[in-house]
Amino acid sequence: MEAMLNSETRQTAVSLPAFRRVLLCTDFSDRSQAARQAAIRLCQGRDAELTVMHVSEFGPIPAVTDESLDYILGLIANEYRSLQDATIELRQLGIKVQPVMAEGTAASAILDHIRRRGIDLAIIGTQAIRGLNRFVFGSTAEAIFRRAPCPVLIARQTLSSSPAEGHGRPVVFATDLDDSSLHALRYAASLAQLNHSSLHIVNIVPTAGDSSGAAALKTREALRQVAASLPGDGTAIHCEVLFGSDVSRAVVEYANRQDADFIAIGVRRKSTLSAHLPPQRIFRMIMTAACPVLTVACDQR
Numbered sequence: 001m002e003a004m005l006n007s008e009t010r011q012t013a014v015s016l017p018a019f020r021r022v023l024l025c026t027d028f029s030d031r032s033q034a035a036r037q038a039a040i041r042l043c044q045g046r047d048a049e050l051t052v053m054h055v056s057e058f059g060p061i062p063a064v065t066d067e068s069l070d071y072i073l074g075l076i077a078n079e080y081r082s083l084q085d086a087t088i089e090l091r092q093l094g095i096k097v098q099p100v101m102a103e104g105t106a107a108s109a110i111l112d113h114i115r116r117r118g119i120d121l122a123i124i125g126t127q128a129i130r131g132l133n134r135f136v137f138g139s140t141a142e143a144i145f146r147r148a149p150c151p152v153l154i155a156r157q158t159l160s161s162s163p164a165e166g167h168g169r170p171v172v173f174a175t176d177l178d179d180s181s182l183h184a185l186r187y188a189a190s191l192a193q194l195n196h197s198s199l200h201i202v203n204i205v206p207t208a209g210d211s212s213g214a215a216a217l218k219t220r221e222a223l224r225q226v227a228a229s230l231p232g233d234g235t236a237i238h239c240e241v242l243f244g245s246d247v248s249r250a251v252v253e254y255a256n257r258q259d260a261d262f263i264a265i266g267v268r269r270k271s272t273l274s275a276h277l278p279p280q281r282i283f284r285m286i287m288t289a290a291c292p293v294l295t296v297a298c299d300q301r
Contacts, residue, residue: 016190016231019121023051025110025144026125028082034155035125036086038292040093041261042121042153042194049096053113054083055106107143114148123153126286145267145295151187153262155292169261169291170198170238174251177203177222184266184296189230191262191294198236200258201227204250205243216241248281252289264294 024039026032043050056079080101087099102109114122126141145152173188175181185201192199201223205216223239230237244250255263263285286293 016186016193016233017120019190019194020048021051021118021120022048023053023110023114023117023119023122025053025055025106025122025140026086027054027106028079028086029125031125031156033125034292035123035153038153038155039123040090040095042123042191043095044093046194049098050090051098051100051113051117051119052083052086052090053100053102053110054079055109056101056103057106106140107147110140110144111147114150119150121151121153122148123155123292125155148297151184151294151296153292153294154286156287156289168197169195170200170258171195171262171264172200172202172251172255172258172260173264174202174204174247175223175226175266177219177226178266181266181268181298182226183298184264184294185226185230187294187296188262188264189235191264192235193233195261197261198238199227199230200238200240200254200260202240202242202251202254204247205241246281248285249288252285256290260291262291262294263289264296266298267295268298 019042022039022043024035026036039050042048056076083099083101087097090097100113102113110122110124113119122144124141124144141154145154171188171192173185175185188201189199203219203223205219219241220239223241227237227239240254242250242254244253251263251265265282265285267282282295
């Protein structure tokens, strides 16, 4: 049984964080397309500045010859043209776009840009690689996920929804009701507001239980009290208690049933733990969800 909190019962003085400076990290590959679509959904029609960033990465060259130099310069020229083409396409959609091309290690260059420019949200694509019974991030996506001083939206390669399909689909926020993880709730609410959609706040109890029992009702009331701290901006908020031994799977299955557009979770950066999720389960959630996942470090205040 789901509880819904009306906007009239919520606060009006609390403001939500804004995503005004958005960074889209791209390598122009297929795995960047889902991230690009997410950036369009969040920036189109808004007073937001989108930076499209590409980092050229080249390994050590044993000996620089005229032939190898021409080859590298040709690659850089192709990347520059791809960046300019992407910029033109996004501007044609009415988005304020600033192209940035850098050289070096992708993760270091991206993290440096995030810090220097005060980026509010980083969007990055990744692909699912499974082996040895575990999911593995691409090294760049994982480094940014673990170290970025701003929320990170991760979209995996196989996601294919068009920019217009997302509006109205809910945002699912998973929490264990820990004070530190609830910092991420404000970002989830901001995402729902931008998406013109409802916000589902869910708590997963890793034991079998009765959804109508006293414990579930008590937890649901705690979720309602948390939701009451958000501003009454018209966003419909649903509070739900779920039961399941695998927390990440329970979140993904619920989000899939709701046809969610985004999942949002809080991450304890120092210990690389999220709201009751160890790192491997965070990766599994990102790699199996049918939508992008927003990760917010609990010390981003």
